Amino acid sequence: MNESTSPAPARRSDATRRAILEAARERFAADGYERATIRAIAHQAKIDPSMVMRYYGNKEGLFAAAVAIDLKLPDAASLPRGEEGRTLVTHFLDQWERNEVLTALLRVGATNDAGAERMRGIFSDQLLPLARRVCPDPEQAPARAALVSAQLLGLALTRYVLRFPPAVHLHPEEITAWLAPTVQHYLTAPHPGP
Amino acid sequence: MNESTSPAPARRSDATRRAILEAARERFAADGYERATIRAIAHQAKIDPSMVMRYYGNKEGLFAAAVAIDLKLPDAASLPRGEEGRTLVTHFLDQWERNEVLTALLRVGATNDAGAERMRGIFSDQLLPLARRVCPDPEQAPARAALVSAQLLGLALTRYVLRFPPAVHLHPEEITAWLAPTVQHYLTAPHPGP
DNA sequence: AGCATAGGCCAACAAGTGTTGACCTCGGGG
């Protein structure tokens, strides 16, 4: 619908490609890397397993294509001062509820090194720069970003992967009310000292 | 060395059984459930794969035996009032650094439902009761315990599973200095309200 | 000493995996 801006030649098989990617995300998110077999993905996409190979080369390539996504973190400069924690938490929750790519990434990252590497990349490409701009001493940025990611990924883990019942039943507003001050603290509070 | 108190008949194969369990924990912790093959475990334990089946029935049984462990959380009554957060964090860090069972459990829990169920059991059997005794309104205990587990497991995830470099390089004392107030807050602070 | 038995190894099975290549089948441009 927008041929001029996108360099893609708009092949006739685009619908199938999308179906494969969608099924792949769902299976990876539900089963992890090993148990999400190409046959199961192909079955769910209602096509033949060999099509997956034709379009994505091999399973690694399929996974890479399925989790190629941008977090679109808000720019650090545009954040209201003092509200960085709240903004981050709501943004994360929103992304996580909307699409299952992040759940797939987290589940795969726990057992597959390519997945873990992808998570490390997201961390250092997107969260770290933000921390560098927000937190007082840039030298402390990596540690502070690590603390923030531990808090946020910990919530995702217990809520979307391990499915602890109380974590699942928490309302998004309640999560924000609890986590936002913590994240804000990790980003901007003075170092507590050992 | 203590035959009277232990009901185990002290079989001659106990050394082998221990070797299998040790290798199993190491492989599960490093590779997760699927990629930790019985053959790999047997090879590391320097015995035949069929011995694993003989002693533990099947792979599920081996996993169950390998992760049958008690967190040994300190009793809520014995905690110094106001220091529950610090005690919990140091205790968790200590357990996690000491043996790899917890890493195995976390890694497997991300993809295997038996593993996730085991984690949910530990949560509700060990952390929840503690929260019920420590936090002001017992009705809020599940939510508060969930927040605490999100913070603690998030740290374990980024440090021992995903291995974010800044999380790996954090010193235990620094982790405690940052996390103890957070955990204490989640346990005892008044509800922030949505 | 003799032997039952627990400890251990070897080879094989059936099932499921990623991956490949040969083969159909249309749809649109010459």
Next chain:
DNA sequence: CCCCGAGGTCAACACTTGTTGGCCTATGCT
């Protein structure tokens, strides 16, 4: 109209997995 290539299916490959049963070995009891 024909045909050619992209889209799609089928069957098979080589390999790995969990699991099994038969066989050997040596330990400890009588």
